[in-house]
Amino acid sequence: MPKKTFFNINEEKRKMIEEKAINEFAVYSYENSSINRIVENCKISKGSFYQYFENKEDLFRYIISLSVEKKMKYVNATLISEIDNGFIKIIKEIFKSGLKFAYENEKLASIGVLLMKNNNSEIYHKIIGQNKNMAIDFYKKLIEIEIEKGEIKPDINVEFVSYLINSMIINLSEYFFEINKNNEKKYSEEMLFLVDDLMDMLINGIGL
Amino acid sequence: MPKKTFFNINEEKRKMIEEKAINEFAVYSYENSSINRIVENCKISKGSFYQYFENKEDLFRYIISLSVEKKMKYVNATLISEIDNGFIKIIKEIFKSGLKFAYENEKLASIGVLLMKNNNSEIYHKIIGQNKNMAIDFYKKLIEIEIEKGEIKPDINVEFVSYLINSMIINLSEYFFEINKNNEKKYSEEMLFLVDDLMDMLINGIGL
């Protein structure tokens, strides 16, 4: 957590520091980011920075916490409204809210993707640590319920399918950025079709 | 390419340098690897290193070329023998030969995965560059043939499915390492089942 001095400075400056830090991590990832560059962009001194934050990790954790907080607002709203509508609907909505978050918070989403992909790094272990299987376990439970309801084949490899869904969610945002890199962004249409395609594929396969 | 001096030194020393470099890149990835550490582990001087290689990138490219060469031996054998057996068989065998390569060349596979995942980095663009869509285009063609043959739904998003298959292949090796990290390795059985599961899922979906 940042030191209390960080929360004492005026909001404009605070937001500016947050923004510059988000920019830095989104472009360079944690390992290759530079405090020197951040303070330079912020036009504050090195000494000031270390009066706001314990160290580089402290800043990164703070930015991640901002990101998680924001993303939760998207996902929680979905979960609450869809919790009784079964696996397909829930997963679909998680995918969609994930994409919506990525679309509306490109930089934060990029930081998240970089962190999740770099899952051998020290910072990944420090931040994600024991929670790394939380999402996967959640999908596992959903799938098991669906198997009991007779909606999903009972002989699938639940562990593996959960893992796959998890990496699909990470990949989906990336793919979306990829196809939209040079085009103008057509969030609402393209994106939702993509999720529908993906879910249809997951449930029914691509074979005839 | 390494300088000719590298190929003049005796094979034992050359293999040792290759091995230590592979180790370094597999553990630290390109960006975080250190020439200092490599020469220290090799017990050769910095000067010698720069008489063998132009620079760090030269060494990395060389190691990647070794890896590609080796992997091609696995995949090519598959492609030649399965080319007439249709999409499912080919993809299945590509998955399997990819896993076999990863199992038998853990370090090289790890270097490849790290490079492919870090697809924003300068080194990725330098090395993969314009070829980054080669694999995806290959899958696209396979799928289009299969659609014409009436084996795959004609209304799927071919571009997206190809992208997905590509990232599945990258993720599959990773998942395999993951589940085998603490267990003893049961390559032949578990691995092949995993591929069969995955392909069955891709073709038929998980829904009942």
Add this chain to the structure above:
DNA sequence: TTACCGTGTGACCATCTAGTCACATGATAC
């Protein structure tokens, strides 16, 4: 005026990096 205190500063430190270069060694050729 003096004392205190939160905030701001940038030179500085230790430590790392990739890459260089003047020199040493040792083998072969004449």
Add this chain to the structure above:
DNA sequence: GTATCATGTGACTAGATGGTCACACGGTAA
């Protein structure tokens, strides 16, 4: 013996990094 040449060396450079610290500034309280 001497000249040539490939190979080997490690101190050194220039530039980065994260983090520290003695000090400066400005406002408030006694």
